[in-house]
């Protein structure tokens with residue numbers, strides 16, 4: 135049995151490819167040679183595999199092992215190849231069944247004591263194995279529940295190299311710690327009830343704006359002092375968005391898995407990510423050394439990315455957001471690899487009205503210049519993508535009393551209205567590549583047959599004439615007006631919807 139085979143999965147972004155592991159027992163000085171573009175973590179597999187085999191009592195014969203990972207051109211990162219390498223070596227050494235080892239895809243890092251440790255990305259890796267037509271995936275016991283989310287492939291969770299060897303036919307006595315750990319239920323994947331829109335007191339205009347943002351998929355900018363409830367509003371957006379379909383749910387879970395977060399079940403609630411403004415660009419966009427990790431933008435994919443105190447984010451991070459907002463995809467480049475992550479987020483930016491946040495109060499000493507510079511960091515290409523810009527005011531005791539005890543919009547009611555409006559938009563856009571009003575280019579809205587009659591756009595045309603609205607701003611207001619019409623069950627926007635849309639852009643110059 136000169137050459138034994140096993141396989142593993144190399145992940146690049148969410149895409150995984152099967153890596154063949156070949157082990158040749160060659161004549162010569164006993165040793166371990168690893169070839170096929172291994173990175174540092176993978177290079178250290180040599181030491182981990184040798185110790186793990188010795189300490190699990192698997193008795194690797196002392197020979198010269200040449201281990202080749204192919205295809206050689208495929209970048210391979212991290213430690214998830216340990217288990218596959220160890221089993222292929224045991225197969226070459228005659229300890230386990232080569233046929234059995236060759237049939238399974240193996241994922242897992244080995245501890246020096248022989249334990250199989252969890253690795254990030256088990257879910258996308260098992261998905262890739264299934265898509266490649268593989269029938270068995272051996273995974274770390276701790277990731278058993280996560281791997282089992284993939285239908286159509288047999289998942290074998292193992293706690294130790296010894297347990298893996300026994301499953302593959304090694305004549306070894308099982309030890310207590312080899313017993314298959316019961317599938318780790320992990321922390322409950324259900325994050326509890328979503329915060330409800332009905333908790334928002336006062337601020338009716340902002341609640342209405344949130345509804346419009348959800349219905350049309352519009353990015354949103356909230357300008358207002360600290361304590362005006364910007365975070366409270368943003369956190370309620372996922373709860374009124376349509377639930378994730380199966381494909382999006384698995385994509386969200388895969389990104390979480392790759393981020394090293396626990397994944398025990400699939401959630402249909404759109405994710406919500408709110409990175410701090412001091413977060414590094416790789417933490418927001420993705421990257422890092424070794425395995426390329428997704429950033430907050432990708433964890434927010436299919437959901438909401440909230441940047442509170444947005445002007446405080448680094449220029450590099452804000453600039454890096456432009457491309458993914460355009461394409462819905464993050465591309466992380468490396469010398470020898472390109473990783474793609476999903477980044478189709480609904481963006482909510484929030485900012486204080488001035489650097490100190492107390493504009494209009496006696497102790498604010500921010501100069502007009504400082505204000506302009508502060509908000510100017512968001513201007514240009516980033517705000518160009520944001521249809522909805524709203525000023526949120528801090529509620530006074532008087533306005534709170536005025537808000538009264540009348541019925542407030544609940545998230546369930548809002549979600550129902552969003553569903554209806556999205557349905558209407560999808561029907562109108564059926565013959566186009568777009569599904570939501572936010573995706574529609576202005577030119578399409580200004581051309582027949584969707585051009586609105588002059589009586590409907592009179593106020594907007596006048597604003598354009600007077601230079602109060604730019605041409606881009608004009609298009610954004612048209613998009614908002616269509617969403618308002620969809621929410622109200624109209625076949626096209628009238629004067630009223632165009633007027634409301636104009637008012638939904640009060641924060642910064644339109």
Ligand SMILES: [Zn+2]
Pocket residue numbers: 488489490491492493498499500
């Ligand atoms: Zn100030």
